[in-house]
Amino acid sequence: MRIPILRLGDILLTSIQSDITDEQALILQADILKQLDQTQAVGVVLDISALDVVDSYMARILTETARMARLMGGEVVIAGMSPLVAVTLTEMGRELVDVLTALNLELGVEKLRERLASLAGESGEDVADGSR
Amino acid sequence: MNTLGDPTAVAEVPVSGECDISRARVVAAGLAAEAGFSRAAIYRLATAVSELSTNLVFHASAGGTIRLTLLKRGPSWGIEVTAEDKGPGIADVELAMRDGYSTNGGLGSGLPGCRRLMDEFQIASEVGRGTTVVARIWS
């Protein structure tokens, strides 16, 4: 089964379940990249609140998805990352490097919007600088 | 283990496919919850079981089993996880225990992470015969 991706304006939302297989993860990555490429979407919120654990396998899927989305010019926030998950991940020896995180979906969307707004601000200045 | 009194093997989960991984994890977490482990300890155990099960699926040709045993030492409860397989074995165990070492493009933090998450950790492996990991966590 394909993992559904919702669109909320220029933000993509998707929820990752515990039983995601390697193959589904690859399809999901491809789907996200396609939507970033073909729609107005510029950011992704990956909701992981349904995961019972984030083991190294899942950590790899999450970081890879985030990295690929970034390469496409998208921003990624991982939502639903409880302190318990964060601590265990750190002990596993792998933090989710360089990925924005939020406690829940709502805060995740908020964080992504802030991030996108500040990026837009920056590039706006760039344009102004360039035209001078 | 004799010093621990009567260890009871409470569950044995055959693990050969990806869907068995979450089952092993759920059984382990349920057992720890019943034994009164803290949420943090349950989470550590579940993560460790996940790592060991994943290794059974991806590194041991025909999979293996996850055995869970309840231990009692004085006032505290322990859970022992044994991950056993008759797969290809590991040529250099010390290397396999190193952070970031993986032969299949994984993160390579499964075994070292499992050692950090659990209170006790042992691994024995023989090339051509298989691998056994025994890890324990105490309440």
Ligand SMILES: Nc1ncnc2c1ncn2[C@@H]1O[C@H](COP(=O)(O)OP(=O)(O)O)[C@@H](O)[C@H]1O
């Ligand atoms: N049960 C096993 N049988 C054979 N080899 C194993 C087993 N478990 C682990 N290994 C070897 O040890 C390496 C490190 O394992 P691990 O730390 O879990 O990292 P990863 O699974 O990400 O590769 C694996 O890449 C594999 O070569």
Ligand SMILES: [Mg+2]
């Ligand atoms: Mg592993």
